[in-house]
Amino acid sequence: MNGVTAAPLAASHDLSMLGLFLQADWVVKLVMLGLLFASVFVWAIVFEKFTSLRRARREADALEDAFWSGGSLDELYRRQGEVPGHPMAAVFVSGMREWRRSMENPNAGQFVGGVEERVDRAMAVTIQREMERLEKRMTVLANTGSAAPFVGLFGTVWGIMNSFAAIAGMQNTSLAVVAPGIAEALFATAIGLVAAIPAVLMYNMISSQLAKFAARMEGFATEFGAILARQTEQAAGARRPAAPATAPAAPEAR
Template sequence: MAQGVSSAPLAPPAHDLSMLGLFMQADWVVKAVMIALLLASVYVWAIAFEKFTALKRAKREADEFEDRFWRGGSLDELYRAQGDNPAHPMASVFVVGMREWHASTAAGTGAMMVAGTRERVERAMAVTIQREMERLEKRMTFLASTGSAAPFIGLFGTVWGIMNSFAAIAGMQNTSLAVVAPGIAEALFATAIGLVAAIPAVLIYNMLASQMGRFAGRMEGFASEFGAILARQTEAAASAPRAAAAE
């Protein structure tokens, strides 16, 4: 006896719900959002590696320089050893301070010269600290921008994907979960990638900002102590001719 053909509806085609499958089945706009977020995430980690490495090197070199500075040797010898283009931020502050001090004290002596010298030296070192910190903080704005914007970019991809899913549902006139779920999963995957990019960016930015703030404070403290040393030497040089004349 011939068997009758089953009249049961055909099952919907299976969907690949792996991460690669969700990406490949997504709409081109959602794909573009995912690619942009993935590239941003890779760049975030590249910046993190570069900044943490640079900070570690700057701290190590600052330790070595301060050890030499506080040994009590000649400041002029240390100045000549650093050269015109010092290799790290702390040495740059020292070299600029010494250069300005030499230029100012060569102009003459007197109470006005002492006050003016200290002001010019402190200003020169403050400008150098700001310039060195700007160099260290380069590309930090990308971390902050990624941390704040990536979730919304991912949400845009999600909204776009859900709109396409509902449009497809309306066209198929089938609201079963098997039809709805794959499209919704593809759309939500964009939000997940946005969070993958945003969360590390925020954490890395906060850690780097804290460490850079401490390093900037360390350089400012060194500049204040060094400025006080140069001020004492300037006052001693200014008082020497008066003492000789009194004798």
């Protein structure tokens, strides 16, 4: 009798992915929908990060080419404008702006170390701000990679609980009776892994590229700071008055 009733029950279940979703419990459906949304959001973030990093590297190449071409830094500063459009330009403009403001002080030559410190600090703050902007929503990748498998596991546990409840209600231990419910439950775990694995891989890849770009901006800031320091020292030397002439020493008494 069990074999006769089990066959129609098994045949009535659609074991395709859409069928498993439609026949799942409402809690499992919510888990699946949440994981699918997280997966789509992860890929949207990955596309945005790769696009922004590619654009930032291309614009950084153009700025460094112009910077090392031997042209006027003041002219480059005017071209970049007060509101730079990419991270490397923001670092350059912040350093140049602070240096120009400091050099407007007629006593700047007496405080060369203070000028250098302010310029370095301005560029360091700009690097931190620009990296925070580039790293925006990276926590979503990290959280999805760590939490999605457990969310899928919750859906699996809930579905298996329902399957065992169905066994108790129908008093039928045939595998054909519990297999559809277990398949629906395991499908939630599969979706969780589909969301988590790309999130972890892309998080590590993008984090590595962000670290390299941050190191590139820090290297540029160090070189630019050294150039401004030399110009500050030259300006201080030009402003320093000449030492007064001294009379020759008197001859020693014999």
